[in-house]
Amino acid sequence: MQGLRLGSAACSAGIVQRQILSNGGQNAVRLGCKNVVFGLPSWDLGLQPTRAVSLLDGGSTGGRVKARATGRVAPAANASNTMELITADEKDELELLEPDFYRIGYVRHVRAYGIEFREGPDGIGVYSAKDLPYLEKPRVILEVPMEIMVTCRKDLPWMFFPDIVPMGHPIFEIINSTDPEKDWDVRMACLLLLALDTPDNFWQLYGDYLPSVDDSSSLLLASEEELLELQDSELAQRIRDLQQRAETTWEKHWPADSILKLKRLSREPGRFRWALATAMSRSFTMPMNVGTIVQDANMLIPYADMFNHSVQPTCSYRFRKKDRMLEVIINAGQEIKQGDEMTFNYLEQGTNTTFMERYGFSTAANPWDTLRFSGNSKIHLDSFLSAFQIAGMKDEYYYNETASEEVDPFIDGTIVAAARTLPTWEEKDLPYIPSTEIRSACELQHECQQLLDDFPTTLEDDTRLLNEQADVRSPRWKAAIKYRIDRKSFIKKIIQALDVYMERILY
Ligand SMILES: C[S@@+](CC[C@H](N)C(=O)[O-])C[C@H]1O[C@@H](n2cnc3c(N)ncnc32)[C@H](O)[C@@H]1O
Numbered sequence: 001m002q003g004l005r006l007g008s009a010a011c012s013a014g015i016v017q018r019q020i021l022s023n024g025g026q027n028a029v030r031l032g033c034k035n036v037v038f039g040l041p042s043w044d045l046g047l048q049p050t051r052a053v054s055l056l057d058g059g060s061t062g063g064r065v066k067a068r069a070t071g072r073v074a075p076a077a078n079a080s081n082t083m084e085l086i087t088a089d090e091k092d093e094l095e096l097l098e099p100d101f102y103r104i105g106y107v108r109h110v111r112a113y114g115i116e117f118r119e120g121p122d123g124i125g126v127y128s129a130k131d132l133p134y135l136e137k138p139r140v141i142l143e144v145p146m147e148i149m150v151t152c153r154k155d156l157p158w159m160f161f162p163d164i165v166p167m168g169h170p171i172f173e174i175i176n177s178t179d180p181e182k183d184w185d186v187r188m189a190c191l192l193l194l195a196l197d198t199p200d201n202f203w204q205l206y207g208d209y210l211p212s213v214d215d216s217s218s219l220l221l222a223s224e225e226e227l228l229e230l231q232d233s234e235l236a237q238r239i240r241d242l243q244q245r246a247e248t249t250w251e252k253h254w255p256a257d258s259i260l261k262l263k264r265l266s267r268e269p270g271r272f273r274w275a276l277a278t279a280m281s282r283s284f285t286m287p288m289n290v291g292t293i294v295q296d297a298n299m300l301i302p303y304a305d306m307f308n309h310s311v312q313p314t315c316s317y318r319f320r321k322k323d324r325m326l327e328v329i330i331n332a333g334q335e336i337k338q339g340d341e342m343t344f345n346y347l348e349q350g351t352n353t354t355f356m357e358r359y360g361f362s363t364a365a366n367p368w369d370t371l372r373f374s375g376n377s378k379i380h381l382d383s384f385l386s387a388f389q390i391a392g393m394k395d396e397y398y399y400n401e402t403a404s405e406e407v408d409p410f411i412d413g414t415i416v417a418a419a420r421t422l423p424t425w426e427e428k429d430l431p432y433i434p435s436t437e438i439r440s441a442c443e444l445q446h447e448c449q450q451l452l453d454d455f456p457t458t459l460e461d462d463t464r465l466l467n468e469q470a471d472v473r474s475p476r477w478k479a480a481i482k483y484r485i486d487r488k489s490f491i492k493k494i495i496q497a498l499d500v501y502m503e504r505i506l507y
Helices: 099-106 170-176 185-196 201-207 224-228 233-253 270-284 352-359 381-387 411-422 434-453 460-473 475-504
Strands: 045-046 115-120 123-128 139-145 149-155 285-288 295-298 315-320 325-330 341-344
Touching: 099 201, 149 185, 170 185, 185 201, 185 270, 185 285, 185 295, 185 325, 224 475, 233 270, 233 352, 270 285, 270 352, 285 315, 315 341, 352 475, 381 411, 381 475, 411 475, 434 475, 460 475
Parallel strands: none
Antiparallel strands: 045 285, 115 123, 123 341, 139 325, 149 295, 285 295, 315 325
16 A cells, blocks of 8 residues: 555644655555554653743743854864754754754753754754655664753652752652642642752753743743633633642742742742743653663653654654663654654644643644534444545544545545544444435534634634734734634534535445
């Protein structure tokens, strides 16, 4: 079978392109299904930026250190086999980060091969510095030593690697009071604040490259006005609850009479909220080996936290036991072009609502998006799938290209999402009746139209608004408008898909 992967055609940066995936002799257009991960542990990543203007106290209102167009990045001496040096291509539009960004990592044994960090449409991202021919094997592109991470064991007893918590420091009391099940982000926020405050800690330097409150898309930092722009009352309420939790946590643990070494970590609630937003959107969760012990840990990992998300990621990561390194690899089975964005899949099967809640972004044509239908209408699953030549199991749908002459451009992640989310029925012994199918499809279309009509603005209004105001609005506002655009586009495409289904239905 021949085919290609689909699903991220509408990836936010528009940089990840369709790529031919060789799949054990079988090729197929894969539609936002699980990645080929080569037996690596799957991880969920939380990464989100905000630069602390003053790393020593509460203020963090300024912008993060801006990228500067540079020539060759000059790391420390004898650079053989080290951070790959990158030439800024004059044709490149995205600005390279300044040399210090590389230098501070290089001296701490961070090694990057053939990649560069640039300011792109989704903040800083990681891009290939060169063409790579079709990869038969995964290829290491980044190594980050554990010594510069901030990690916390996921379960009791709390353990930190490296252990940056001094004996008797009051931050330990806060960490110790957290719920092991629910509060991993509070623990990571506390450790981040401590790392930013600890002399000689790497994060005192790296903190300059985290997004500030002004640069962050995290909805934890959103105003009420920005939350209303979501046009999703449930999501807005969940964010309000998270904001309230941040406020309550700060009030409880940072009383007015708290001692200076605690007080200066977060002089005002906004600082804690920022740390929480940063922890939520930049943390990794994965098994980590320390000595003979394997344990799940939450981790903040500099440099690796600069990879943006794609549902069709180019890269994966794992913790390398022998030298305690985070290793990022380009997945095999791809051809990489210079300038291609290197991405992770932050959350397998994440809906746009989930991404918004944790990271503050949504993606168009997300194959895992869902719609809630309330009527009784259902269409026949196999019939719908065959109309679009989709094969495989629900979690692994792929577009079966061989069934047609060429790739159907209409088929993207939304169609797969539609196949997963539309109410369907299947009974092996019961054939569908085309006229019943058509009636059900029309009813489902009607329900979709009602959902669209319930929004206070149209897709066209939103697109115009975003185009007109993007330059003067906050990242949260833009993310909120983009979210409702993605939502409405999804619903519209389902209506179209049902039209196509009715046209293609077999009599
Ligand atoms: C782990 S950070 C990645 C690095 C980040 N771009 C930066 O500038 O620091 C995650 C944040 O990057 C942005 N991001 C990542 N993937 C994205 C995507 N596919 N679309 C839009 N924004 C994305 C969001 O702001 C998210 O909270």
